Amino acid sequence: MDSFSNPSSASSHQLSAQDLKNQLKNQLALEYAQQFLETVSGKCFEKCITKPGSSLSGSESSCISRCVDRYIEATGIISKALFSGQR
Amino acid sequence: MDLSDLNSSEMQKFYSEEQQRAMVNEIVTKLTSQCWDKCITGTPGNKFSSSEANCLSNCAQRYMEMSMLIMKRFQGMQ
Numbered sequence: 001m002d003s004f005s006n007p008s009s010a011s012s013h014q015l016s017a018q019d020l021k022n023q024l025k026n027q028l029a030l031e032y033a034q035q036f037l038e039t040v041s042g043k044c045f046e047k048c049i050t051k052p053g054s055s056l057s058g059s060e061s062s063c064i065s066r067c068v069d070r071y072i073e074a075t076g077i078i079s080k081a082l083f084s085g086q087r
Numbered sequence: 088m089d090l091s092d093l094n095s096s097e098m099q100k101f102y103s104e105e106q107q108r109a110m111v112n113e114i115v116t117k118l119t120s121q122c123w124d125k126c127i128t129g130t131p132g133n134k135f136s137s138s139e140a141n142c143l144s145n146c147a148q149r150y151m152e153m154s155m156l157i158m159k160r161f162q163g164m165q
Binding site for chain 1: 092093095097098101105108109111112114115116118119120122123127130131132133134135140143144145146147148151
């Protein structure tokens, strides 16, 4: 149970509700980030690495960085379309 | 904090808030993936064209509309 011990007061093994909340939040955020990374890799590989060569070309690299930026932007557009209520 | 506090009303509230947040994230993630495939057909540029941005936005809204329709359709079958 060491990973659940209180980081803010290592001496006591008392876990406060706030610590538990923070740990759960961190865990969820990490999981979300991992999933996002995996999705973006898949999408951008498909778009940018159409014929894998012996190394990543400059144009492939720049495509990848544009693709990642656009994917993040797309996520924002989708979430705005769903939740800002403008139809 | 002892184990019984895990079910305190404060923690219950926290769980349901986080659950809701996770659900929202999941929907956004899923729709982004699907709408990306539908709307972004060329190689990604330095910015979205207005038609790409509109397509993404419409795609998300139509998906929700469709889900409602399908739900109603199923309810009508019972």
